[in-house]
Each structure stands twice: as structure tokens, then as C-alpha cells.
Amino acid sequence: MKKRIGLLYGGKSAEHEVSLITATAVTKAIDFDKYEVIPIYITLEGEWCRGPQLTKPAESVDELKFTKNVSNPNYILEFILDENDKQAKFDVIFPLLHGTYGEDGTVQGLLELLNLPYVGNGVLSSAAGMDKVIMKQLFSVAGLNQVPYVYFIRYEWDHQKEAMISKCEETLTYPMFVKxxxxxxxxxxxxxxxxxELEKAINIAFKYDRKVVVEQGIEAREIEMAVLGNNEPKVSVAGEIKPTTEFYDYESKYKDGSTKLIIPADISPQVEAKMKDMAIRAFKTLDCAGLVRTDFFVRGDEVFINEVNTMPGFTPYSMYPLLWQKSGLSYPELIDNLIELAIERHKEKQ
Ligand code: ATP
Ligand code: MG
Ligand code: MG
Ligand code: MG
Known part of the structure; x- marks a missing residue:
């Protein structure tokens, strides 16, 4: 029997559009002979809209945008569960959501309560991986090398601006990265x-969150690795990013197409081994499941972990599926693996 997969995408975060591109790419790779695919679109306003079953790849993101049929959050439960016997309608939910309200444990919590298997990280790893401060603090406990940073909340910025600027300048040197x-x-x-520029950058970052991180800017190569698995996570080959812009910003990620992705990255076996070890340690530190993309800075032989992404992009220019492709796992096989891992983890929890 075919497995019923609920593709969950869109969402309330500033990465809404990226999620739509990711979902479109997944419909191009998923095997419709194996899976019944039900699209569930969450609008930017947070309304849940279920579309008709997909029987072929979506040609464009617009095909995956539906109008609301559930606006009251109280109906979400009925919406996901079968009205007749309260059996789950879906074998697996595939949450292709990036950013807050999706990659941060909120949706994962809902799916846990509904007792539904879902692809990827659970509540804790999603939440810890999304919050760059908590992530860095946990990495630091695990002894993972990272750049120095400071952080503060909007209330502190509003009331003690000078003190916050001093905190940055006493701990870090320019250039700094504000996030x-x-x-x-x-x-x-x-x-x-x-x-x-620092003041301006902090004001921009506070438009998106009530907490801001200021990091030491580093002149280094940017290299990423993909991790896949539950209890025995595997690591892919490494991939290097070479943006033509000042840094790997939103435009260079999704718009201008000028960024070069070099897979596998030209690195020494020592650096590769160090990165693999750090990728696994980061995965275990956050108690990850399913998948993670780990971003590193590499300067000479020194490796710094920048961050993990608990639901990395699956767009046509995204590293995660490309890294697995170069590691011998095709995009459709990757999707099969992720779905199997979701079911395996769900069984383990019962
Ligand atoms: P994503 O989730 O899409 O990978 P993000 O929004 O979580 O991105 P980061 O990966 O932390 O953001 O940073 C985005 C980019 O900014 C990096 O890929 C890099 O180009 C640049 N960058 C971030 N921090 C630093 C730093 N400390 N020094 C130098 N460059 C940095
Ligand atoms: Mg990143
Ligand atoms: Mg990130
Ligand atoms: Mg991300």
C-alpha cells in the first residue's frame, strides 16, 4: 500500500518563500508510485490550507499555494486526524518549513501531540538549533570551536544602548556579523x-526577533556538511560555498545564481576528518534526528562551527540534497531515507 505523506510547507516565518521553493523541489523528486502526496500549505498569516492530492510534480510555487480552508487553530486537530475513526490520515508528515513556527519545534510539538510520525528533528533539537544563542552555548559545553559572540534582547538595547555597544566592542573587533x-x-x-554600521545592523536584526547575536566576523572559507540518520548518523562529503557577494546573503542564496557550490570541497583529509567529527558531535549534542546541515568556517587547518540547520533548504540550489547526491544518494533515495527514519524514530518512541 502506498504511504500517505503530508507535505507541510509555507509557514509564518520570513523564510515562507524559501519553503515554497523547497516544497516544489521535493514534489519533483518524490516517487508518486510509492507515495500519496497531500499538500498542506500554511499561509504567511498562519492559516492551514489543504490542497488536493498531488499526482505529479508541481511546475511552479504558485501551484502549491491554496486558499484557506482552516483558519481557526482549534480545527487543526480535526483537519489532520480522520473524522471517522480518529486514525491518523497520514503515515508521515514531511514538515518542509524553515525558520520560526516550523523549524523551531512548534510544529514538531503539535505533531508529537497528534502522535504522527514526521520527518526530521524533534521538539528539543529543533528549538535548540533554531536559537543561535542556545545552540552556541550547547556547542561551547561540548567543546566545539566557534567564533566569539555576544547577545542581548530588545529590552536591553532599548534601555542601555551604549552598554550594549560597549559589550560588542570590548569582546569583538570589526567587522562583526549581526543576526x-x-x-x-x-x-x-x-x-x-x-x-x-553596527547600530544600524542591530536595528535591522531586531525587526525579526527580540534577541540578537553579534559575532566576530571571520575571514574564512565556508564549507558545509550534511548529516543523515537517527542513532547512527552518516555524514556526507563536504561542499564549499563561494559567493560573489560580500557574504552568503539571501540574494546570493536564492536569487542571483552567481554563487559557486564546489562539491566535494578541496580540503585535506585532516580538515575533513575534523569537520566530520564536529558534525557528529553537534548532531549528538542537540540530540538531533533525521537530518541536519552543519555550516563551518575553515581558516587554514582551523575549523569553526557556525551553525546547524535542522530543516535545511531543499531548493534546486540547496547544499543538503546536492551533498548527498555527490555522496551517492539520489534525491528520491534521500526522500525515501528521510521517511523511513521518521517511521523508525516514531516506533522507537512508542
Ligand atoms: P542559513 O540557515 O540559510 O544557513 P542563517 O540565516 O542561519 O543561514 P548564518 O549561516 O549564520 O545564517 O550566516 C549567513 C552567512 O553570513 C554565512 O553563510 C556567511 O556567509 C556569513 N557569516 C555569518 N556569520 C559570519 C561570521 N561570524 N564571519 C563571517 N561571515 C559570517
Ligand atoms: Mg548558515
Ligand atoms: Mg541557519
Ligand atoms: Mg536555515
Whole structure:
């Protein structure tokens, strides 16, 4: 019997559009002979809209945008469960959501309560991986090498601006990278080369979150690795990113097509081994499941972990599926693997 997969995408975060591109790409790779695919679109306003079963790949993101049929959150439960016997309508939910309200444990919590298997990370790893401050603190406990950083909340910025600027300048040197604590796709991130730019960058980041991280800017290569598995996670080959812009920003990720992805990255076996070890340790530290993409900075032989992404992009220019492709796992096989891992983990929890 075919498995019923609920593709969950869109969502309330600033990465809504990226999620739509990811979902479109997944419909192109998923095997319709094996799976019944039901699209569930969450609008930017947070309304849940179930579309008709997909029987072929979506040609464009617009095909995956539906109008609301569930706007009251109280109906979500009925919407996901079968009205007749309260059996789950779906064998697996595939949450292709990036950023807050999707990659941060909120949706995962809902699916846990509904007792539905779902692809990827659970509540804890999703939440910890989304919050760059919590992630860094846990990495630090695990002894993972990372760049220095400071952080503060909007209330502190509003009331003690000078003290927050001093905190940055006493701990870090310019250039600094300013980021909303909870987001992705480089949304709200700026590089600051002096105090004036720093203030501006902090104000931008606070538009997206109530907590901001300021990091030491580093001149380094950017290399990523993909991790796949539950109890025995496997690591892919490494891939290097070479943006033509100042840094790997939103435009260079999804718009201008000029960024070069070099897979496998040209690195020494020592650096590769160090990265693999760090990728696994990061995965275990956050108690991850299913998948994670780990982003590193590499300067000479020194490796710094930048972050993990608990639901990395699956767009045509996204590293995660490309890294597995170069590691010998095709995109459709990757999807099969992720679905099997979701079922395996669900059984393990029963
Ligand atoms: P995504 O989730 O899409 O990978 P993100 O929004 O979580 O991205 P980061 O990966 O933390 O953001 O940073 C985005 C980009 O900004 C990096 O890929 C890199 O180009 C640049 N960058 C971030 N932090 C630093 C830093 N400390 N030094 C130098 N460059 C940095
Ligand atoms: Mg990220
Ligand atoms: Mg991300
Ligand atoms: Mg990143």
C-alpha cells in the first residue's frame, strides 16, 4: 500500500518563500508510485490550507499555494486526524518549513501531540538549533570551536544602548556579523565594519526577533556538511560555498545564481576528518534526528562551527540534497531515507 505523506510547507516565518521553493523541489523528486502526496500549505498569516492530492510534480510555487480552508487553530486537530475513526490520515508528515513556527519545534510539538510520525528533528533539537544563542552555548559545553559572540534582547538595547555597544566592542573587533537569534536564509543578517554600521545592523536584526547575536566576523572559507540518520548518523562529503557577494546573503542564496557550490570541497583529509567529527558531535549534542546541515568556517587547518540547520533548504540550489547526491544518494533515495527514519524514530518512541 502506498504511504500517505503530508507535505507541510509555507509557514509564518520570513523564510515562507524559501519553503515554497523547497516544497516544489521535493514534489519533483518524490516517487508518486510509492507515495500519496497531500499538500498542506500554511499561509504567511498562519492559516492551514489543504490542497488536493498531488499526482505529479508541481511546475511552479504558485501551484502549491491554496486558499484557506482552516483558519481557526482549534480545527487543526480535526483537519489532520480522520473524522471517522480518529486514525491518523497520514503515515508521515514531511514538515518542509524553515525558520520560526516550523523549524523551531512548534510544529514538531503539535505533531508529537497528534502522535504522527514526521520527518526530521524533534521538539528539543529543533528549538535548540533554531536559537543561535542556545545552540552556541550547547556547542561551547561540548567543546566545539566557534567564533566569539555576544547577545542581548530588545529590552536591553532599548534601555542601555551604549552598554550594549560597549559589550560588542570590548569582546569583538570589526567587522562583526549581526543576526536575529531565530531565523535563517541570512534574513536580517548584516556585516558591520564600524560603530555606525553596527547600530544600524542591530536595528535591522531586531525587526525579526527580540534577541540578537553579534559575532566576530571571520575571514574564512565556508564549507558545509550534511548529516543523515537517527542513532547512527552518516555524514556526507563536504561542499564549499563561494559567493560573489560580500557574504552568503539571501540574494546570493536564492536569487542571483552567481554563487559557486564546489562539491566535494578541496580540503585535506585532516580538515575533513575534523569537520566530520564536529558534525557528529553537534548532531549528538542537540540530540538531533533525521537530518541536519552543519555550516563551518575553515581558516587554514582551523575549523569553526557556525551553525546547524535542522530543516535545511531543499531548493534546486540547496547544499543538503546536492551533498548527498555527490555522496551517492539520489534525491528520491534521500526522500525515501528521510521517511523511513521518521517511521523508525516514531516506533522507537512508542
Ligand atoms: P542559513 O540557515 O540559510 O544557513 P542563517 O540565516 O542561519 O543561514 P548564518 O549561516 O549564520 O545564517 O550566516 C549567513 C552567512 O553570513 C554565512 O553563510 C556567511 O556567509 C556569513 N557569516 C555569518 N556569520 C559570519 C561570521 N561570524 N564571519 C563571517 N561571515 C559570517
Ligand atoms: Mg541557519
Ligand atoms: Mg536555515
Ligand atoms: Mg548558515
Amino acid at each position: 536575529p537569534a531565530n531565523l535563517g536564509s541570512s534574513v536580517g543578517i548584516s556585516k558591520a565594519s564600524n560603530r555606525e
